[in-house]
Amino acid sequence: MINNNGRFSEETRKKVEKVISETGYETNDVAKSLRMQKSNTIGILIPDISSSFFSKVVKKIEAFLFSKGYSTIICNTDRNADKENAYLRMLEGKMIDGLIVISGVKAFGLDSMSKNIPVVCIDREPRDKETILIESNHFQGAFLATEAMIQKGSRKIAIIVQREYLSSSRDRINGYCQALEDYSLPFSQEQIIRLPDVIEPSRTELAKAALLARFKKGQRFDGAFAINDRLAIGAVQAALENGLTIPSEFRVMGFDNDSISKYCQPKLSTINQDSTGIAEKASQALLSLIETPTKKVARHQVIDVELIVRETI
Amino acid sequence: MINNNGRFSEETRKKVEKVISETGYETNDVAKSLRMQKSNTIGILIPDISSSFFSKVVKKIEAFLFSKGYSTIICNTDRNADKENAYLRMLEGKMIDGLIVISGVKAFGLDSMSKNIPVVCIDREPRDKETILIESNHFQGAFLATEAMIQKGSRKIAIIVQREYLSSSRDRINGYCQALEDYSLPFSQEQIIRLPDVIEPSRTELAKAALLARFKKGQRFDGAFAINDRLAIGAVQAALENGLTIPSEFRVMGFDNDSISKYCQPKLSTINQDSTGIAEKASQALLSLIETPTKKVARHQVIDVELIVRETI
């Protein structure tokens, strides 16, 4: 009929095409989905769409999938497990063909659904050992950051951490520890500055206050590696307020290469994640699962990161 | 049956509920949509999901609609008319119940579809005079910004503009002009610095280079009102590079209250848009159109903005 199925003559084709153009016929995807058991739609679960890095990734995934004929339902979960599970049910009801789950999503309901529909995780440890995981090389990034500070002369580097329940956070801590070890620098628990997972005050304020508190307690650091750029900016502010010169007396490294980092003063040195690479790998992996289920996809893909030196080291 | 339609006994209800819980039945939204001619889905057309202000708005719209039982398909159009129209067709095929169109979307196909499904525009002049428009009071914001600079002592204020095809941009120019007029300050065309609508170099670089070029030509300004914060940061950099002291010799105002503005050095004074207000008004207007079509909704809703004074004025 409309597409090459069935057999029909040139004449009928013309007639059909005429009617189509005359009436402005548009195919009804809902009916099509019901019949085909396929919606050409994929779902994305993301904790916070306004987070600069992941919104970039989502944007690129969406563009890629659109070019392949898929539309994307983006679900903002606010790190709320109930909302996540509600979305999961909704997406299932909409017969999505695939699902991408981005960092920080707990989604306990995932396990029950993942049997039927293909899932790709980004920056999120899947429970199921077969689920595909795409992530930046957080370990490498943290190592590079810490190493760079050491090479510039820092000897007592703090690490500022938040949301340790994320595997990406833990990987970054490990990378940091590895660098200290490789350069034979001592490490003690008091070098870890842990921040609560709250919305108010902002991450920057939180980091600033925490580092300032450490200074007040008499702890001395000559550098801080923050797990993201927002925290790093707080560290910069704390150091400056404490009368330290950056970078000669105190060095700071961030992570994520937030668009802020280039414009804050002093300009923040950081680790750039390859949003394009992550988006491409994730989209391709998901498409492959959907369209050629027999083809094996690498279960764990790790994307290289890049050291960006600006003015804080 | 499942919901209160039809008549049935307590006994049958129990049986049905038992089977539901045993089999883990989930309603199929696709079939439901086909039958009901309603998808409980709304579409959002947005030029760039990674833009900080609108991504905040979208996030809030999505949360609101989710709480009302709707899911949201977010379509990133990249300011590409073809992509916009393709999305429009796709959304129509998915039988969306409503559509939100955000600033910078051209979507020529909108006219042909808007007859059938409810549309709400945000920050975008609709062609159709009946379509609802929600926007910040750009005029007021620009006026407040310019007025604040004048009151602090600026007399020759430039305005840095990009994407003049947006009604929001034009409103901001008008607000700026009105303030100059109200304070009896002269205005000439050379005070307008127009920037091309390109992706590379960044808006900040663009603004910086343009203002620097004006300085080099011998033009003198004691302040600049930039149409958004990215441009404003460029203006700050240009002024500093030109040896001007901020704010005593040169004042800068931005617009949008980008998350950057609080952290750049000096901290940027700007105009804050009420993302929550816009999201709420837009969602409520759309829901009203969908669920109570007879009820009239204000065609044009203008949301107040707020002057934020930091260190650049």
Place this chain on the structure above:
DNA sequence: TTTAGAAGAGTAATCGATTACGCGTTTAAA
């Protein structure tokens, strides 16, 4: 006791696109 009316349960049509199937016609091969 008869009967109108209500109430429960089951059947079938519907939404729109897809596709398997069958009938009738044409063409090519034996």
Place this chain on the structure above:
DNA sequence: TTTAAACGCGTAATCGATTACTCTTCTAAA
């Protein structure tokens, strides 16, 4: 010329939920 295969086209079933409709049974009123 006969037979088989190819071909065009129309019909009907299907996807899953909803709902209108019918049929049967039961209750209450006359």
